[in-house]
Amino acid sequence: MASLSVSGVSKSFGSVPVLIDQSLEVAEGEFVALLGPSGCGKSTLLQIINGLTSVDAGRVVLDGQDVTGKSGTGRGMVFQGADLFPWRSALENVAFGLEVMGVPRKERLERARHYLHLVGLKGFEDAWPHQLSGGMQQRVGIARAFCVKPQLLLMDEPFGALDVQTRDILQDELVRIWEAEPKMVLFVTHGIEEALYLADRILVFSKRPARVLKEIVVPFERPRREAMKLEPQFLELRREISELLRHDITA
């Protein structure tokens, strides 16, 4: 069973403590949102879990193996900007991870095509990144992350730079793809509604240095659909979390 365990992680930048003795667990197939104010340390935690930032203390164990400095095949990352290679077509961007893994060309392009179609970009295989809108670029980023079939998907505010309508559409796309291929996801966001809509569990972080103010097991059944955002229980939870964050920031 795939699982992620973060235990006793601390990290400072110079004399500024960002994370103190942080621990969290993610179970196989679980979608966990990390919600918290700007600058509290969410991205730092994600980078540590991805092995891109070193820790001062603590451990990150993915599927029984310590995560080390190198980017591994078990992890996929989606950032706020899709960070596509401008000199590669949409299809070849999606296929990139498979290329690094040494998957033969024919097979990797077939798999990349499948995922590109899954995110609604049939017909855009040969498009260059600059020919795609921000939302389309982010779809390519999502296809690229799913294409390598990672055990753990790390998403750092992937929809943060998009307009509200595009963001809502991409949230639905992500829910649909993830429900078809569940895997561990850690999803960093400022958006309370986004966290409630997408996640099984939400960790609400305090201002820096980040600590978990509250863990919320999201009570809504899957499949999730847009209409639930207007249900009384959804609105009540949204209000509760908003108050919790406001109280922490002004404390």
Ligand SMILES: Nc1ncnc2c1ncn2[C@@H]1O[C@H](COP(=O)(O)OP(=O)(O)OP(=O)(O)O)[C@@H](O)[C@H]1O
């Ligand atoms: N490489 C670095 N060197 C120095 N300070 C850093 C570095 N990376 C992050 N920090 C600092 O650590 C703190 C946490 O940053 P981080 O990006 O993890 O927060 P965040 O919660 O993801 O914020 P946001 O939601 O605004 O992206 C910030 O004060 C930031 O300035």
